Amino acid sequence: MQIQDRHPADIAEHLALLNRKERDMAFLMLKDKRTEVFSYLDDSLKHEIVKSLGDKELEELINNMNPDDRTALFENFPDELIRHLINLLSDSEKDIALNLIGYKKDSIARLMTPNYVQTKPNWTVAKVLDHIKKFGRKAETLNFVYVVDEDNHLIDDLRIGQLLMAEPDTQISTLMDKRFIAIHTNINIEDAFNIFDKYDRSALPVITSNDILVGIVTFDDILDKMKDRDTKDIHKFGGVEGLDLSYTKTPMLEMVKKRAGWLVILFLGEMLTASAMAHFDGEIEKAVVLALFVPLIISSGGNSGSQAASLIIRAMALRELQLKDWWYVMKKEIFSGLLLGTILGVIGFIRILIWQKTGIYDYGRYWIPVALSVSTSLVFIVLWGTLSGSLIPFVLRKTGLDPATASAPFVATLVDVTGLVIYFSIAAMFLSGKLL
Missing domain, CATH: 1.10.357.20 (SLC41 divalent cation transporters, integral membrane domain)
Known part of the structure; x- marks a missing residue:
């Protein structure tokens, strides 16, 4: 099996075993899989690969990254490099990146992505499914469809299964019960984790204080952050300051x-x-x-x-x-x-x-x-x-x-x-x- 045909996580694991020159060449050979594989690399390898790429490859990479992954990447980079990368973004992606970076470091908004599927109450099921076919490829998850009004206020969320089981001409408003769970942009990551745990959700919408839908957060993103927090707490409990890198990567x-x-x-x-x-x-x-x-x-x-x-x-x-x-x-x-x-x-x-x-x-x-x-x-x-x-x-x-x-x-x-x-x-x- 060619390396390009393997799962992105397996490819990332393989790249980590190569020396720098071989790794950089192998990463360039991935082409369409670069962005997906990049998200599975640890922070130190991401930094090295970014420094090895030319502006054209960098522009393609960061424009195709999920906004939440890109925000996490910027958190670990020096300001000068962040400015350079942001200038390589398209206008729409640049607005998203700057908006996410503007939130507090420990707020859930830093982990959200604006890539989700939303609908209006007066749409039919057929129209929503057609919309998903056209624009759903970039969505972080298709498990839920979010219902918003004309001012983008969140008024409900629907499981994709509800749409698949409904008749094509059914209006979205008839499927709504207006009982939904959402988290606010300023809530911290630990509190958000408890909400995920309480309601057993794989994704939750993120809203402003005015109930405007601005993004969604998936459980796997929060789990990564909680793992980092627990690791640092374990280090502290043993009388050690939290390590910024893994044990094997720390000088x-x-x-x-x-x-x-x-x-x-x-x-x-x-x-x-x-x-x-x-x-x-x-x-x-x-x-x-x-x-x-x-x-x-x-x-x-x-x-x-x-x-x-x-x-x-x-x-x-x-x-x-x-x-x-x-x-x-x-x-x-x-x-x-x-x-x-x-x-x-x-x-x-x-x-x-x-x-x-x-x-x-x-x-x-x-x-x-x-x-x-x-x-x-x-x-x-x-x-x-x-x-x-x-x-x-x-x-x-x-x-x-x-x-x-x-x-x-x-x-x-x-x-x-x-x-x-x-x-x-x-x-x-x-x-x-x-x-x-």
């Missing part, structure tokens, strides 16, 4: 830059752990056995905090939790933290008991107060970690920051430092007058 120095910032911040935070240890050096010197359980204590608190943060951040992303739900979360996490801490505390006590009785390790004559110190500390530190991990995302959301920045390393570092204070304070209560 090493850029990767170091993205990771170094949080790593330095977390390192400085962990230095407070050493300060906390130094503050209790007297207690450690008198009861060296306490130091044996420091890794166990702080890791348990950090792990419980990371778990809680993961659950709350995801629930916020899915809109299961709002800011007003903070007290509900606190009550739930108090009981969860106490139960989890008690489970670990009992295990910790039994571990010391077994080691002491079997002679694996001798914790001394005061092994019971030591065991109580460890088990009680685990209860309170796990509780504190759970509360910290669950409430920090609410604090960040309240201050307008991204809850995803309440990364697992950040929560763990906070609980590490405070956990030591809790541990040694509780140990002082049980061991005062004995080892301390």
